[in-house]
Amino acid sequence: MKKITAGIILISMTFLGINAYSQKKSKKSFDVKRNEVYIDSMMTNALEKGFFPGAQIIVGNKDAVLISKNYGFQDYSKKQPVKSDDVYDLASMSKVLGATLVTMRLVGEDKIKLTDKVGDLVEVYKNTPIADLTFFELLTHTSGLKASITFYQSLLSTPDGLPLLSKEKSDVYPDLFDTMYVNKNIVYDANYLSFTPKENWVQIYKNMWLNPEFYKTVYEQISTANTNTRGKYVYSDLNLLLVKQMIEAKTGLKLDELTKEIYTELGISKIGYNPLKWTSLENVTPTELDNFFRKDTIRGYVHDEAAAIFGGVSGNAGLFANAQSISVICQMLLNDGKYQGKEILKATVVKEFTSSPLTKEGIYRGLGFDKRKPDEFFKANDFGHTGFTGTFFFMNPDTNRFLIILTNRVNPTRTNRLMYKDDFSAKIWRQINN
Numbered sequence: 001m002k003k004i005t006a007g008i009i010l011i012s013m014t015f016l017g018i019n020a021y022s023q024k025k026s027k028k029s030f031d032v033k034r035n036e037v038y039i040d041s042m043m044t045n046a047l048e049k050g051f052f053p054g055a056q057i058i059v060g061n062k063d064a065v066l067i068s069k070n071y072g073f074q075d076y077s078k079k080q081p082v083k084s085d086d087v088y089d090l091a092s093m094s095k096v097l098g099a100t101l102v103t104m105r106l107v108g109e110d111k112i113k114l115t116d117k118v119g120d121l122v123e124v125y126k127n128t129p130i131a132d133l134t135f136f137e138l139l140t141h142t143s144g145l146k147a148s149i150t151f152y153q154s155l156l157s158t159p160d161g162l163p164l165l166s167k168e169k170s171d172v173y174p175d176l177f178d179t180m181y182v183n184k185n186i187v188y189d190a191n192y193l194s195f196t197p198k199e200n201w202v203q204i205y206k207n208m209w210l211n212p213e214f215y216k217t218v219y220e221q222i223s224t225a226n227t228n229t230r231g232k233y234v235y236s237d238l239n240l241l242l243v244k245q246m247i248e249a250k251t252g253l254k255l256d257e258l259t260k261e262i263y264t265e266l267g268i269s270k271i272g273y274n275p276l277k278w279t280s281l282e283n284v285t286p287t288e289l290d291n292f293f294r295k296d297t298i299r300g301y302v303h304d305e306a307a308a309i310f311g312g313v314s315g316n317a318g319l320f321a322n323a324q325s326i327s328v329i330c331q332m333l334l335n336d337g338k339y340q341g342k343e344i345l346k347a348t349v350v351k352e353f354t355s356s357p358l359t360k361e362g363i364y365r366g367l368g369f370d371k372r373k374p375d376e377f378f379k380a381n382d383f384g385h386t387g388f389t390g391t392f393f394f395m396n397p398d399t400n401r402f403l404i405i406l407t408n409r410v411n412p413t414r415t416n417r418l419m420y421k422d423d424f425s426a427k428i429w430r431q432i433n434n
Helices: 002-028 032-049 091-108 135-139 151-155 214-223 237-251 255-266 305-309 323-334 347-354 424-432
Strands: 054-060 065-072 175-177 180-182 202-205 208-210 271-273 319-321 383-387 391-396 401-407
Touching: 032 054, 032 065, 032 424, 054 323, 065 323, 091 135, 091 237, 091 255, 091 319, 091 323, 091 347, 091 383, 091 391, 135 237, 151 214, 151 305, 202 305, 214 237, 237 255, 255 271, 255 323, 319 323, 323 391, 323 401, 391 424, 401 424
Parallel strands: none
Antiparallel strands: 054 065, 054 401, 175 180, 202 208, 271 319, 383 391, 391 401
16 A cells, blocks of 8 residues: 555656746746747837838748738838838848858868958959958958948039038028938939940949949949958948958859749748849839939838949848748748758858957957847847847847848838837847747
8 A cells, every 4th residue: 555655646746847947948948939929019109109010020940930910011002011022121130041052061161261262362452452452351340440441422412612512591492302402403424324234243232233344433442441450340431341251252143043043942032132023113112202312202112322332242231031031041040051951051161250369358249240239238148139120130050040120111211220229129139038
């Protein structure tokens, strides 16, 4: 009898132990309903306050998409609700989903090394002040190059020599662009810009073509953009312009060709440069009303002016995508470079690029990937990137979760920074990782 009682007690304790373990484990599991309610609430508030006209959001892990929702409209006319096939201008998310992914592939194939130098690969930079900058420095933004150069502004002038922009609105400066007003008498440099097609000229907007001779001045400006802060963190678009040139010089292929190889292997088709070549205008969300350079509401062409100068294919920007396509890339990265059993990237390369190699110097940055100093929103192993147009994606290998938020907050103007003031994306990221 004692043996039976002891056995029952043992079984009961074992059951209770298992049950307690299950309850403990369930606390760490993802509560879809609770998180969906939170996201719905955040989105309702954001749309009511005008953070952006609409958005796509996906939450998932390395095995599955857990939440996938669309909100609002493509723009404030509210004629076209956001749908899953719509693609957004990713802006600086292109840095990792384009040039960085290709670099990871090439490093894994031993075709390039992170110690390779700009001047050794790209002839135009040989014997220039930036010749010995390496892939590592460019991808970690420790090259010492200035943040950006407004190349396109040298294509513009005024007949009376007045400034292109003014802080004050007037008859001469009637239209707002960001926080400045635009001179109404702007003239385009006919030596470099044409509003009709010309042989061998590069299309940079639907009605604008650029003389490729202009690139000589662009490369010269980049080669002298050193700020003598090498080794310190300065986030710079120029770094990824150089990464693009280096990988193209090394492979003999263009960046859009190299990225398409990876996307094809992943089976994703709603991602790429120059979206009107692979989707319809109706499936592209509009970005900003550009009263300055293109005199139009940008739709189907890249918002970033530097990427536009390069025909929409650039290392710093240019990619368009829907959230679903990006979710596949997130799953591949969380699976150590594999997707559906196929190795896309080497696991060792994924780990190297998504770690923080310079934290001893107080630099919280991966190779290409954005990382943050741990705070109330971000953890040490988080990695991802954001985009100027209002885009965000981050992953956490510890919680095995990712979040993608695509918006066009710059529609109709980039002055709308409400989503940043509210820490909108960071709050949702914190929520799904709790």
